[in-house]
Amino acid sequence: MPSRVRAPRALESKAFRAMFAARKEVFVxxxxxxxxxxxxxxxxxxFxxxxxxxMIMLDGEGxxxxxxxLLKTDRPHLLDELYPFLCDGPLPSGPTVREITRFCLDRHQNATERRLARDQLVTALAEHALETGxxxxxxxxxxxxxxxxxRFGWHCSPLGRIALLEGRKLIALHIRIDDRTLDGxxxxGIYQPRTLKLVAGEEAANER
Known part of the structure:
Protein backbone atom coordinates (compact mmCIF):
# COMPACT_ATOMS: atom_id res chain seq x y z
CA MET A 1 0.00 0.00 0.00
CA PRO A 2 1.30 3.51 -0.78
CA SER A 3 2.34 5.47 2.28
CA ARG A 4 0.53 8.67 3.16
CA VAL A 5 2.25 12.00 2.62
CA ARG A 6 1.61 15.31 4.26
CA ALA A 7 0.03 18.00 2.10
CA PRO A 8 2.50 20.82 1.39
CA ARG A 9 1.50 24.45 1.39
CA ALA A 10 1.76 24.18 -2.40
CA LEU A 11 -1.86 22.98 -2.45
CA GLU A 12 -2.88 26.54 -1.64
CA SER A 13 -1.79 27.36 -5.20
CA LYS A 14 -4.08 26.69 -8.16
CA ALA A 15 -1.11 25.95 -10.42
CA PHE A 16 0.29 23.39 -8.00
CA ARG A 17 -3.07 21.74 -7.48
CA ALA A 18 -3.40 21.41 -11.25
CA MET A 19 0.07 19.85 -11.47
CA PHE A 20 -0.43 17.32 -8.68
CA ALA A 21 -3.85 16.38 -10.12
CA ALA A 22 -2.32 15.90 -13.58
CA ARG A 23 0.42 13.74 -12.08
CA LYS A 24 -2.24 11.52 -10.50
CA GLU A 25 -4.07 11.17 -13.83
CA VAL A 26 -0.88 10.25 -15.71
CA PHE A 27 1.24 8.23 -13.30
CA VAL A 28 -1.44 6.55 -11.18
CA PHE A 47 10.23 14.14 -2.22
CA MET A 55 8.41 23.90 -13.62
CA ILE A 56 4.72 24.19 -14.42
CA MET A 57 3.36 25.16 -17.83
CA LEU A 58 -0.23 26.38 -17.95
CA ASP A 59 -2.47 27.45 -20.80
CA GLY A 60 -4.16 30.82 -21.01
CA GLU A 61 -6.96 29.67 -18.73
CA GLY A 62 -4.66 28.32 -16.04
CA LEU A 70 13.72 19.09 -9.96
CA LEU A 71 15.41 17.54 -6.94
CA LYS A 72 18.73 18.63 -5.53
CA THR A 73 21.25 15.80 -5.68
CA ASP A 74 23.23 16.75 -2.59
CA ARG A 75 20.06 15.84 -0.66
CA PRO A 76 17.87 12.71 -0.78
CA HIS A 77 16.53 12.01 -4.28
CA LEU A 78 15.16 9.06 -6.23
CA LEU A 79 18.31 7.73 -7.86
CA ASP A 80 20.40 7.54 -4.71
CA GLU A 81 17.60 6.30 -2.41
CA LEU A 82 15.35 4.14 -4.60
CA TYR A 83 17.27 3.23 -7.77
CA PRO A 84 21.02 3.13 -7.03
CA PHE A 85 21.19 -0.30 -8.71
CA LEU A 86 20.57 1.40 -12.07
CA CYS A 87 23.99 3.08 -11.95
CA ASP A 88 27.15 1.15 -12.87
CA GLY A 89 29.48 3.82 -11.52
CA PRO A 90 29.42 6.92 -9.32
CA LEU A 91 26.15 8.82 -9.43
CA PRO A 92 26.55 12.44 -10.64
CA SER A 93 25.61 14.67 -7.73
CA GLY A 94 26.40 18.00 -6.17
CA PRO A 95 25.18 21.61 -6.08
CA THR A 96 25.16 21.97 -9.88
CA VAL A 97 23.34 18.68 -10.56
CA ARG A 98 19.55 18.27 -10.49
CA GLU A 99 17.44 15.16 -10.87
CA ILE A 100 14.48 15.53 -13.24
CA THR A 101 11.44 13.67 -11.94
CA ARG A 102 7.71 13.53 -12.68
CA PHE A 103 8.05 14.87 -16.24
CA CYS A 104 4.32 15.11 -16.88
CA LEU A 105 2.38 15.90 -20.05
CA ASP A 106 -1.29 16.56 -19.43
CA ARG A 107 -3.64 13.89 -20.75
CA HIS A 108 -6.26 16.44 -21.83
CA GLN A 109 -4.33 17.45 -24.95
CA ASN A 110 -4.17 16.07 -28.46
CA ALA A 111 -0.93 14.69 -29.90
CA THR A 112 0.13 18.02 -31.42
CA GLU A 113 -0.49 19.93 -28.19
CA ARG A 114 1.39 17.32 -26.16
CA ARG A 115 4.37 17.47 -28.52
CA LEU A 116 4.52 21.27 -28.25
CA ALA A 117 4.19 21.18 -24.46
CA ARG A 118 6.97 18.57 -24.28
CA ASP A 119 9.32 20.60 -26.46
CA GLN A 120 8.64 23.81 -24.54
CA LEU A 121 9.34 22.09 -21.23
CA VAL A 122 12.56 20.48 -22.50
CA THR A 123 13.70 23.87 -23.77
CA ALA A 124 12.83 25.50 -20.44
CA LEU A 125 14.85 22.88 -18.55
CA ALA A 126 17.88 23.55 -20.73
CA GLU A 127 17.57 27.34 -20.53
CA HIS A 128 17.01 27.25 -16.77
CA ALA A 129 20.17 25.19 -16.34
CA LEU A 130 22.24 27.61 -18.39
CA GLU A 131 20.85 30.61 -16.51
CA THR A 132 21.40 29.18 -13.03
CA GLY A 133 24.66 27.25 -13.35
CA ARG A 151 16.87 12.11 -29.71
CA PHE A 152 16.26 15.59 -28.28
CA GLY A 153 19.66 16.85 -29.42
CA TRP A 154 21.35 17.36 -26.06
CA HIS A 155 24.15 15.20 -24.65
CA CYS A 156 22.33 12.31 -22.98
CA SER A 157 23.78 8.96 -22.00
CA PRO A 158 22.83 5.99 -19.79
CA LEU A 159 24.32 5.65 -16.32
CA GLY A 160 23.96 1.88 -16.32
CA ARG A 161 22.16 -1.07 -17.78
CA ILE A 162 18.45 -1.57 -18.32
CA ALA A 163 16.72 -3.21 -15.37
CA LEU A 164 13.33 -4.92 -15.34
CA LEU A 165 11.30 -3.82 -12.32
CA GLU A 166 7.65 -4.76 -11.83
CA GLY A 167 7.24 -5.24 -15.56
CA ARG A 168 8.89 -1.95 -16.50
CA LYS A 169 12.20 -1.57 -18.29
CA LEU A 170 14.01 1.22 -16.41
CA ILE A 171 17.25 3.01 -17.07
CA ALA A 172 19.13 5.85 -15.34
CA LEU A 173 20.14 8.74 -17.56
CA HIS A 174 22.62 11.60 -17.46
CA ILE A 175 22.22 14.86 -19.41
CA ARG A 176 25.13 17.29 -19.70
CA ILE A 177 24.27 20.96 -20.19
CA ASP A 178 26.76 23.30 -21.87
CA ASP A 179 26.98 26.10 -24.43
CA ARG A 180 26.18 23.63 -27.25
CA THR A 181 22.94 22.37 -25.72
CA LEU A 182 20.50 24.86 -27.23
CA ASP A 183 22.02 24.46 -30.69
CA GLY A 184 21.53 20.72 -30.32
CA GLY A 189 13.68 20.41 -33.95
CA ILE A 190 12.94 20.51 -30.21
CA TYR A 191 13.75 24.11 -29.30
CA GLN A 192 10.61 26.08 -28.36
CA PRO A 193 11.35 29.19 -26.27
CA ARG A 194 8.87 29.80 -23.49
CA THR A 195 9.12 31.78 -20.27
CA LEU A 196 8.51 29.59 -17.22
CA LYS A 197 8.94 30.38 -13.56
CA LEU A 198 10.76 28.01 -11.24
CA VAL A 199 9.16 27.96 -7.79
CA ALA A 200 10.54 26.32 -4.67
CA GLY A 201 8.13 24.28 -2.59
CA GLU A 202 8.32 26.70 0.33
CA GLU A 203 7.19 29.56 -1.92
CA ALA A 204 4.34 27.69 -3.54
CA ALA A 205 1.59 29.22 -1.41
CA ASN A 206 2.44 32.66 -2.77
CA GLU A 207 1.74 31.57 -6.37
CA ARG A 208 -1.80 32.07 -7.54
Missing amino acids: DLLKWDLPVLAEQYEMDR DGVDAEY RHRSSAR ITDYTGVADLAWFQQVM LRTA
Whole structure:
Protein backbone atom coordinates (compact mmCIF):
# COMPACT_ATOMS: atom_id res chain seq x y z
CA MET A 1 0.00 0.00 0.00
CA PRO A 2 1.30 3.51 -0.78
CA SER A 3 2.34 5.47 2.28
CA ARG A 4 0.53 8.67 3.16
CA VAL A 5 2.25 12.00 2.62
CA ARG A 6 1.61 15.31 4.26
CA ALA A 7 0.03 18.00 2.10
CA PRO A 8 2.50 20.82 1.39
CA ARG A 9 1.50 24.45 1.39
CA ALA A 10 1.76 24.18 -2.40
CA LEU A 11 -1.86 22.98 -2.45
CA GLU A 12 -2.88 26.54 -1.64
CA SER A 13 -1.79 27.36 -5.20
CA LYS A 14 -4.08 26.69 -8.16
CA ALA A 15 -1.11 25.95 -10.42
CA PHE A 16 0.29 23.39 -8.00
CA ARG A 17 -3.07 21.74 -7.48
CA ALA A 18 -3.40 21.41 -11.25
CA MET A 19 0.07 19.85 -11.47
CA PHE A 20 -0.43 17.32 -8.68
CA ALA A 21 -3.85 16.38 -10.12
CA ALA A 22 -2.32 15.90 -13.58
CA ARG A 23 0.42 13.74 -12.08
CA LYS A 24 -2.24 11.52 -10.50
CA GLU A 25 -4.07 11.17 -13.83
CA VAL A 26 -0.88 10.25 -15.71
CA PHE A 27 1.24 8.23 -13.30
CA VAL A 28 -1.44 6.55 -11.18
CA ASP A 29 -4.56 6.34 -13.37
CA LEU A 30 -2.90 5.81 -16.76
CA LEU A 31 0.46 4.19 -16.02
CA LYS A 32 -0.70 2.37 -12.87
CA TRP A 33 2.37 3.29 -10.80
CA ASP A 34 2.06 2.45 -7.11
CA LEU A 35 2.34 5.98 -5.71
CA PRO A 36 0.85 7.92 -2.79
CA VAL A 37 -2.36 9.81 -3.57
CA LEU A 38 -3.61 12.60 -1.33
CA ALA A 39 -7.37 13.17 -0.95
CA GLU A 40 -7.93 10.83 -3.93
CA GLN A 41 -6.87 13.71 -6.20
CA TYR A 42 -3.18 14.54 -5.98
CA GLU A 43 -0.12 12.41 -6.62
CA MET A 44 2.50 13.45 -4.09
CA ASP A 45 5.39 11.67 -2.42
CA ARG A 46 7.97 12.35 0.26
CA PHE A 47 10.23 14.14 -2.22
CA ASP A 48 7.63 16.89 -2.68
CA GLY A 49 9.11 18.88 0.18
CA VAL A 50 10.45 22.37 0.62
CA ASP A 51 13.67 21.50 -1.26
CA ALA A 52 11.85 20.46 -4.42
CA GLU A 53 11.57 22.85 -7.34
CA TYR A 54 8.96 22.73 -10.09
CA MET A 55 8.41 23.90 -13.62
CA ILE A 56 4.72 24.19 -14.42
CA MET A 57 3.36 25.16 -17.83
CA LEU A 58 -0.23 26.38 -17.95
CA ASP A 59 -2.47 27.45 -20.80
CA GLY A 60 -4.16 30.82 -21.01
CA GLU A 61 -6.96 29.67 -18.73
CA GLY A 62 -4.66 28.32 -16.04
CA ARG A 63 -4.97 24.65 -16.98
CA HIS A 64 -1.99 22.33 -16.69
CA ARG A 65 -0.11 21.50 -19.90
CA SER A 66 3.18 20.07 -18.66
CA SER A 67 5.41 20.10 -15.62
CA ALA A 68 8.55 18.65 -14.07
CA ARG A 69 10.05 18.39 -10.61
CA LEU A 70 13.72 19.09 -9.96
CA LEU A 71 15.41 17.54 -6.94
CA LYS A 72 18.73 18.63 -5.53
CA THR A 73 21.25 15.80 -5.68
CA ASP A 74 23.23 16.75 -2.59
CA ARG A 75 20.06 15.84 -0.66
CA PRO A 76 17.87 12.71 -0.78
CA HIS A 77 16.53 12.01 -4.28
CA LEU A 78 15.16 9.06 -6.23
CA LEU A 79 18.31 7.73 -7.86
CA ASP A 80 20.40 7.54 -4.71
CA GLU A 81 17.60 6.30 -2.41
CA LEU A 82 15.35 4.14 -4.60
CA TYR A 83 17.27 3.23 -7.77
CA PRO A 84 21.02 3.13 -7.03
CA PHE A 85 21.19 -0.30 -8.71
CA LEU A 86 20.57 1.40 -12.07
CA CYS A 87 23.99 3.08 -11.95
CA ASP A 88 27.15 1.15 -12.87
CA GLY A 89 29.48 3.82 -11.52
CA PRO A 90 29.42 6.92 -9.32
CA LEU A 91 26.15 8.82 -9.43
CA PRO A 92 26.55 12.44 -10.64
CA SER A 93 25.61 14.67 -7.73
CA GLY A 94 26.40 18.00 -6.17
CA PRO A 95 25.18 21.61 -6.08
CA THR A 96 25.16 21.97 -9.88
CA VAL A 97 23.34 18.68 -10.56
CA ARG A 98 19.55 18.27 -10.49
CA GLU A 99 17.44 15.16 -10.87
CA ILE A 100 14.48 15.53 -13.24
CA THR A 101 11.44 13.67 -11.94
CA ARG A 102 7.71 13.53 -12.68
CA PHE A 103 8.05 14.87 -16.24
CA CYS A 104 4.32 15.11 -16.88
CA LEU A 105 2.38 15.90 -20.05
CA ASP A 106 -1.29 16.56 -19.43
CA ARG A 107 -3.64 13.89 -20.75
CA HIS A 108 -6.26 16.44 -21.83
CA GLN A 109 -4.33 17.45 -24.95
CA ASN A 110 -4.17 16.07 -28.46
CA ALA A 111 -0.93 14.69 -29.90
CA THR A 112 0.13 18.02 -31.42
CA GLU A 113 -0.49 19.93 -28.19
CA ARG A 114 1.39 17.32 -26.16
CA ARG A 115 4.37 17.47 -28.52
CA LEU A 116 4.52 21.27 -28.25
CA ALA A 117 4.19 21.18 -24.46
CA ARG A 118 6.97 18.57 -24.28
CA ASP A 119 9.32 20.60 -26.46
CA GLN A 120 8.64 23.81 -24.54
CA LEU A 121 9.34 22.09 -21.23
CA VAL A 122 12.56 20.48 -22.50
CA THR A 123 13.70 23.87 -23.77
CA ALA A 124 12.83 25.50 -20.44
CA LEU A 125 14.85 22.88 -18.55
CA ALA A 126 17.88 23.55 -20.73
CA GLU A 127 17.57 27.34 -20.53
CA HIS A 128 17.01 27.25 -16.77
CA ALA A 129 20.17 25.19 -16.34
CA LEU A 130 22.24 27.61 -18.39
CA GLU A 131 20.85 30.61 -16.51
CA THR A 132 21.40 29.18 -13.03
CA GLY A 133 24.66 27.25 -13.35
CA ILE A 134 23.20 23.75 -13.49
CA THR A 135 25.66 21.58 -15.41
CA ASP A 136 23.96 18.19 -15.30
CA TYR A 137 20.57 16.56 -15.06
CA THR A 138 19.98 12.98 -13.99
CA GLY A 139 16.84 10.88 -13.96
CA VAL A 140 15.14 7.50 -14.17
CA ALA A 141 13.12 6.66 -17.26
CA ASP A 142 11.19 3.88 -18.93
CA LEU A 143 13.16 2.58 -21.89
CA ALA A 144 10.74 4.05 -24.44
CA TRP A 145 10.94 7.52 -22.86
CA PHE A 146 14.73 7.28 -22.60
CA GLN A 147 14.91 6.56 -26.33
CA GLN A 148 12.92 9.75 -26.97
CA VAL A 149 15.12 11.82 -24.66
CA MET A 150 18.21 10.57 -26.49
CA ARG A 151 16.87 12.11 -29.71
CA PHE A 152 16.26 15.59 -28.28
CA GLY A 153 19.66 16.85 -29.42
CA TRP A 154 21.35 17.36 -26.06
CA HIS A 155 24.15 15.20 -24.65
CA CYS A 156 22.33 12.31 -22.98
CA SER A 157 23.78 8.96 -22.00
CA PRO A 158 22.83 5.99 -19.79
CA LEU A 159 24.32 5.65 -16.32
CA GLY A 160 23.96 1.88 -16.32
CA ARG A 161 22.16 -1.07 -17.78
CA ILE A 162 18.45 -1.57 -18.32
CA ALA A 163 16.72 -3.21 -15.37
CA LEU A 164 13.33 -4.92 -15.34
CA LEU A 165 11.30 -3.82 -12.32
CA GLU A 166 7.65 -4.76 -11.83
CA GLY A 167 7.24 -5.24 -15.56
CA ARG A 168 8.89 -1.95 -16.50
CA LYS A 169 12.20 -1.57 -18.29
CA LEU A 170 14.01 1.22 -16.41
CA ILE A 171 17.25 3.01 -17.07
CA ALA A 172 19.13 5.85 -15.34
CA LEU A 173 20.14 8.74 -17.56
CA HIS A 174 22.62 11.60 -17.46
CA ILE A 175 22.22 14.86 -19.41
CA ARG A 176 25.13 17.29 -19.70
CA ILE A 177 24.27 20.96 -20.19
CA ASP A 178 26.76 23.30 -21.87
CA ASP A 179 26.98 26.10 -24.43
CA ARG A 180 26.18 23.63 -27.25
CA THR A 181 22.94 22.37 -25.72
CA LEU A 182 20.50 24.86 -27.23
CA ASP A 183 22.02 24.46 -30.69
CA GLY A 184 21.53 20.72 -30.32
CA LEU A 185 17.87 21.22 -29.43
CA ARG A 186 17.43 23.50 -32.44
CA THR A 187 19.04 20.99 -34.80
CA ALA A 188 16.77 18.23 -33.49
CA GLY A 189 13.68 20.41 -33.95
CA ILE A 190 12.94 20.51 -30.21
CA TYR A 191 13.75 24.11 -29.30
CA GLN A 192 10.61 26.08 -28.36
CA PRO A 193 11.35 29.19 -26.27
CA ARG A 194 8.87 29.80 -23.49
CA THR A 195 9.12 31.78 -20.27
CA LEU A 196 8.51 29.59 -17.22
CA LYS A 197 8.94 30.38 -13.56
CA LEU A 198 10.76 28.01 -11.24
CA VAL A 199 9.16 27.96 -7.79
CA ALA A 200 10.54 26.32 -4.67
CA GLY A 201 8.13 24.28 -2.59
CA GLU A 202 8.32 26.70 0.33
CA GLU A 203 7.19 29.56 -1.92
CA ALA A 204 4.34 27.69 -3.54
CA ALA A 205 1.59 29.22 -1.41
CA ASN A 206 2.44 32.66 -2.77
CA GLU A 207 1.74 31.57 -6.37
CA ARG A 208 -1.80 32.07 -7.54
